[in-house]
Amino acid sequence: MTPRPIVIVGASLAGMRAAKAMRAAGEEGPIVVVGDEAHLPYTRPPLSKGLLEGSETPESTDLGGADLDVEWRLGERVDQVDSIGHEVVLADGERVPYRRLLVATGSRPRHWPGPGADLEGLVTLRTLDDALALRERFDQGPRVAAIGAGFIGCEVAATARALGLDVTVIDIADRPMTAFGPDIGAWVASLHRSHGVDLRLGTGVSAVEGDGRVEAIVLDDGSRVETDVAVVALGAVPETGLLEGSGLALGPGLRCDATLTSVSDPDVLAAGDVASWPHPLADGDQLRVEHWANAVEGGRVAGRNMLLEPEKRRPHDALPSMWSDQYGLRIQVAGLPSGSDSSHVLEVEPDGDRRVVACSRSGRVSAAIAVAAPRRLGWYRQHVERGSSLHEVRAALEEQDEAIGPPAQAVSA
Amino acid sequence: MKVLVDMNLCQSHGECAVVAPEVFELGDDDVLRWEEDVGEELREKVEEAVERCPMMAIRIED
Numbered sequence: 144m145t146p147r148p149i150v151i152v153g154a155s156l157a158g159m160r161a162a163k164a165m166r167a168a169g170e171e172g173p174i175v176v177v178g179d180e181a182h183l184p185y186t187r188p189p190l191s192k193g194l195l196e197g198s199e200t201p202e203s204t205d206l207g208g209a210d211l212d213v214e215w216r217l218g219e220r221v222d223q224v225d226s227i228g229h230e231v232v233l234a235d236g237e238r239v240p241y242r243r244l245l246v247a248t249g250s251r252p253r254h255w256p257g258p259g260a261d262l263e264g265l266v267t268l269r270t271l272d273d274a275l276a277l278r279e280r281f282d283q284g285p286r287v288a289a290i291g292a293g294f295i296g297c298e299v300a301a302t303a304r305a306l307g308l309d310v311t312v313i314d315i316a317d318r319p320m321t322a323f324g325p326d327i328g329a330w331v332a333s334l335h336r337s338h339g340v341d342l343r344l345g346t347g348v349s350a351v352e353g354d355g356r357v358e359a360i361v362l363d364d365g366s367r368v369e370t371d372v373a374v375v376a377l378g379a380v381p382e383t384g385l386l387e388g389s390g391l392a393l394g395p396g397l398r399c400d401a402t403l404t405s406v407s408d409p410d411v412l413a414a415g416d417v418a419s420w421p422h423p424l425a426d427g428d429q430l431r432v433e434h435w436a437n438a439v440e441g442g443r444v445a446g447r448n449m450l451l452e453p454e455k456r457r458p459h460d461a462l463p464s465m466w467s468d469q470y471g472l473r474i475q476v477a478g479l480p481s482g483s484d485s486s487h488v489l490e491v492e493p494d495g496d497r498r499v500v501a502c503s504r505s506g507r508v509s510a511a512i513a514v515a516a517p518r519r520l521g522w523y524r525q526h527v528e529r530g531s532s533l534h535e536v537r538a539a540l541e542e543q544d545e546a547i548g549p550p551a552q553a554v555s556a
Numbered sequence: 557m558k559v560l561v562d563m564n565l566c567q568s569h570g571e572c573a574v575v576a577p578e579v580f581e582l583g584d585d586d587v588l589r590w591e592e593d594v595g596e597e598l599r600e601k602v603e604e605a606v607e608r609c610p611m612m613a614i615r616i617e618d
């Protein structure tokens with residue numbers, strides 16, 4: 144009898160990194176990767192940046208899956224997981240047995256829940272196909288609106304402006320990118336405004352209107368934003384539909400322990416956007432992290448752990464990091480800004496964009512956010528890793544001759 | 557082994573310098589500098605840097 148394979152659901156970043164880690168660790172048995180997109184794994188960040196702008200191609204987003212020794216089952220969807228029988232059930236009813244299962248199904252965008260949801264021109268952005276279709280729309284020179292000023296809404300807006308399109312961004316919050324705190328939010332707002340974006344903050348959307356296709360977005364304050372394309376950027380939800388009825392604990396995402404092992408079943412692990420685990424930087428709160436580096440690190444950790452007995456598995460404890468590119472400026476984050484209780488501008492370039500903001504949680508620096516300052520971020524990252532207090536960071540900063548901006552300003556801010 | 561970075565792709569994310577500081581460093585101009593000839597003992601770290609680079613800019617040649 145052939146051995147039961149290891150099965151990975153989700154042929155993207157986390158699944159691919161896990162498969163790679165298993166092969167690197169010497170696993171020689173069969174690995175089956177089931178993914179419902181038609182493509183081999185590709186990297187998503189360019190979908191709202193270079194690929195949408197036209198400076199990158201689908202080929203340049205390829206993650207090199209063709210070189211990996213696994214069985215790719217692309218264009219196929221897992222509908223159900225039978226954790227007792229150790230099988231996944233595909234959409235056509237085929238049952239694929241597994242020895243161990245990795246859930247790497249990522250997340251999907253939240254759709255516009257109100258009136259007008261079916262209108263042509265109201266779109267979300269998650270997949271390569273979404274990005275290519277949006278790119279085609281952009282070629283027609285439309286007016287563009289983003290519903291939601293999170294990082295996807297902001298990046299799409301920046302790319303659309305770079306293409307010379309008229310752009311409106313709407314959010315119910317009083318600032319964009321709320322997860323990064325008020326200082327970065329205020330700076331991002333002024334950045335977009337200075338690039339000609341019509342930013343409508345503090346007002347929700349009550350309806351999307353049009354006759355078959357999007358014509359206007361009606362805001363809670365009664366005003367109307369005329370547009371041809373509306374990009375719904377209201378965040379993402381973990382893709383856990385296949386796990387309903389499986390008996391595996393959910394919420395948020397697939398509920399795992401520190402080693403990315405399902406709390407309900409040691410033969411099921413998870414990685415990437417879909418996994419939640421007790422996070423060391425958040426006092427053990429059960430969190431999901433929806434960023435690229437988390438899928439890479441978590442994929443690797445889960446991949447190795449898949450091959451080990453539960454008591455030998457290692458925790459997923461890499462410091463989170465993420466980035467966003469807007470108007471040629473890179474915002475980089477090390478640590479976990481969400482859940483912090485205050486933020487502090489520690490460095491800022493006079494009359495410029497470069498800056499560093501530290502977030503603190505119960506007195507410890509839990510994250511640093513740097514704009515156009517990757518080397519400076521490295522310095523802060525060490526403090527976040529060490530668990531330095533805000534006071535210690537401020538004191539150390541006084542000795543830093545590389546700090547951005549005048550030192551007096553840097554320490555007093 | 558030889559470590560190659562395509563500087564047309566590198567965008568100074570600095571992820572490589574986090575996982576393999578022995579090999580990679582961002583200069584004070586934020587431009588990447590790295591060692592080209594690297595001992596075998598650092599292979600695992602450099603491989604991790606390859607995986608962590610969002611631009612897929614790093615390559616190892618044996």
Ligand SMILES: Cc1cc2nc3c(=O)[nH]c(=O)nc-3n(C[C@H](O)[C@H](O)[C@H](O)COP(=O)(O)OP(=O)(O)OC[C@H]3O[C@@H](n4cnc5c(N)ncnc54)[C@H](O)[C@@H]3O)c2cc1C
Binds near residue numbers: 191
């Ligand atoms: C437009 C965009 C821009 C981004 N930019 C950045 C950025 O600048 N910086 C950053 O840090 N992060 C960024 N991210 C986030 C990053 O891309 C994600 O965190 C990462 O892709 C997560 O990887 P994953 O493998 O967990 O999930 P995903 O990449 O979402 O992959 C999951 C895969 O599983 C498939 N799947 C789902 N359910 C099933 C099923 N039942 N059966 C079979 N297959 C299934 C999905 O179709 C998908 O292909 C961006 C994301 C998007 C969408």
Ligand code: SF4
Binds near residue numbers: 566570
């Ligand atoms: S991680 Fe990649 S992009 Fe970033 S500095 Fe290193 S080589 Fe350059």
